[in-house]
Amino acid sequence: MPEKAIITMENVSTVYEGESRPAIKGINLTINQNELVYVVGPNASGKTTLLETVNGLLPPFKGKVTVFGLDIQKNGKKIRCQIGYVPQDFMVKPGEPYRAIDVVLMGRYGHIGFLKQPTEEDKQKALDAMKLIGIEDLADRPMGKLSGGQQQKVMLARALAKKPKILLLDEPFSNLDPDSRGQIPLLITKLHDEQDLTTMIVTHDIHHMLEHCNRVIVVTGGKVTFDGTPEQALPLVENHPHTTSLKEEHHH
Ligand SMILES: Nc1ncnc2c1ncn2[C@@H]1O[C@H](COP(=O)(O)OP(=O)(O)OP(=O)(O)O)[C@@H](O)[C@H]1O
Ligand SMILES: [Mg+2]
Incomplete structure (x- = not known):
């Protein structure tokens, strides 16, 4: 079966x-x-x-981004309905009145349609996503009163509730405790396989990189400086100061 390009970046x-x-x-990339x-x-x-250029939130100054064969700049809204995105920096004010379940339900908006109310099915899908991540008990808590790690889990649940075809996750595990850091990447990998997703995950964690994928892209100075297997990538990232503490752990 020939491989089907889902995301292409041309120069x-x-x-x-x-x-x-x-x-x-000058990024050239096919996923x-x-x-x-x-x-x-x-x-x-x-x-x-x-990531933000891939999902069309930032317009390319030069070159072309194609997702599902369509120009992202001309079809951004339509394509983003199929993309579950967890941004790196999401600001939640302490007084934020939305409950966690409301935030997860926002993942369903693309399916619900303009000015329509979420159906029971939408609510169920949102709750299911929270259960998957293990945060169903947080459903009625105001988002602003959750911890950083809890908020990160809500954002992951929101991306999954969307039932996307593409997952773009920007350091989605950075605030998680060691237990969750073990379980949640595993869960994402499992969903990726089961639901035939196309997934890009930004991380500084070489454990995740080594365990969960067979393709790593290294970005340095705005360019793709490496594209290959995690084992091949290891010496490149291990030498970087940001990962030295992880390097020690890795060799134990
Ligand atoms: N809104 C912005 N306006 C102007 N420059 C920006 C903006 N956001 C990022 N940059 C610049 O673009 C470059 C790339 O930033 P980017 O956020 O993509 O890095 P990153 O690899 O995600 O870094 P990190 O690991 O810290 O998240 C940096 O030089 C940064 O200063
Ligand atoms: Mg970043």
Whole structure:
């Protein structure tokens, strides 16, 4: 069976408004259906910019991004209905009145339609996603009163409640405790396989990189400087100061 390209980037550069230097430059990348790709690299190298250019939240200054064969700039809304995105920085005010279940239900909006109310089925899908992540007991708690790790789990549940075809996760495990850091990446990998997803995960955690994928992309200085297996990527990321503490653990 020939591999089917889901995401393609052709010579893509993205420049933030008011900046002169591109945050990512000349990116050529193809991600095929059911690939699980980890994206690693130092701070400020362009990982978040890459994900946001893929999902059309940032317009490329040069080049073209195609998702499901469609230009993301012309079909952004339609395509994003199929993308579960967990952003790296989501700001939740302490007084935020939305309950966790409301936030997860937002993942269903693309399916619900403009000015329509969520159905029982939507609510059930939202609750199911919370159960999967193990946070159903938080459903009625205000988002602003949850811990950072709990909020991160709510955002993951929201992405899953969407029943997406693509998952784009930007350091989605960074606030999780050691138990959750073991279980949740495993769960994502399992869902990825079962639901035939196409997944990109940004991480600084080389354990996850080694255990959960067979393709790693290293982004350095706005460019893809490596694209290969986790084992091949290991020496590159191990030398980076950000991962030295992990390096020690890894060799135990
Ligand atoms: N909104 C913005 N406006 C201007 N420049 C930005 C903006 N966001 C990011 N940048 C710049 O773009 C470059 C890439 O940033 P990006 O957030 O993609 O890095 P990253 O690899 O995700 O880093 P981290 O590991 O810290 O999350 C950096 O030089 C950063 O300063
Ligand atoms: Mg980032």
